[in-house]
Amino acid sequence: MEGRRRFGEVLVSQSPYPWQPWQPGQQQWRGMLASHADRERAVDVLRAGFGEGRMEREEFEERVARAYAARTVGELAVLVADLPQGPVPPSLPAPYAAGAYQPLPRPRTNQKAVGAAVCGLLCVPTLGLTGIPAVVLGHAARSEIRRTGELGEGLALTGCVLGWLATAGWALVVVLLAVVSVAVG
Template structure:
């Protein structure tokens, strides 16, 4: 088979490596490089590098596969209702408790779904529940006080 320019360059690279390791003298190296550039077939190139241990330059292989044992565990998906519960719970203050009841409902629904499906977001659901119940309790206290004051004054 006829040698390509890339084949000649690979053979010269092997010769350079052999010369760099001290396996070839300067004169022999120069002769072999000249013969490599004059070679017409791949067989002639193979004879020039046959006594050198390096051989053809290896091609890079595919990246090694990492065993699943050492890969990080995939994070579970966050429950959407848990996110909604947390948002409603946080919005209780600027909305004067208007989002407290939706926070409680979404929080309870999210916690039951999380237990059933194994999704993430239990902390968000609990945040929504706590803030929602505090808002609901606060409004219940305010309404009770208004009722008591209304009855006593009335």
């Protein structure tokens, strides 16, 4: 044990819990009675220090025994004052998560479906002239969406329905004009 400091020779931290940041005005903690949770937190810090190889098994076991026997928070502070805050220092960035834990990219919206919906909505101001492009784009978009898994099924369906309604309206107008022209003579 020559050349090594014993844990009883360590300076006491300013914080009531050395594993938590010190806040000004926390000077009266030394005599405060330790709770079971305080003892467990101190033992957790000791376990992390032992796991990192910062102390030998005999010293670890002695510190754990003293932590469970401690009556005050000050006694616990002496036991963990020379150890870091845990297995990962707080200043280090979080470790990179593997690709399986990264959120999946959201599928993009099919552009033909957007075009179909726009053409379908423009059927009203254009008196149905954009009905056929809406139908063509809507059916092409629905086919691509099924194949690629993109978003936009509702847009494509809206374009198809509005396009077919406009086309049916024009077909009805043509039929009525034909009937009127035959009737008139």
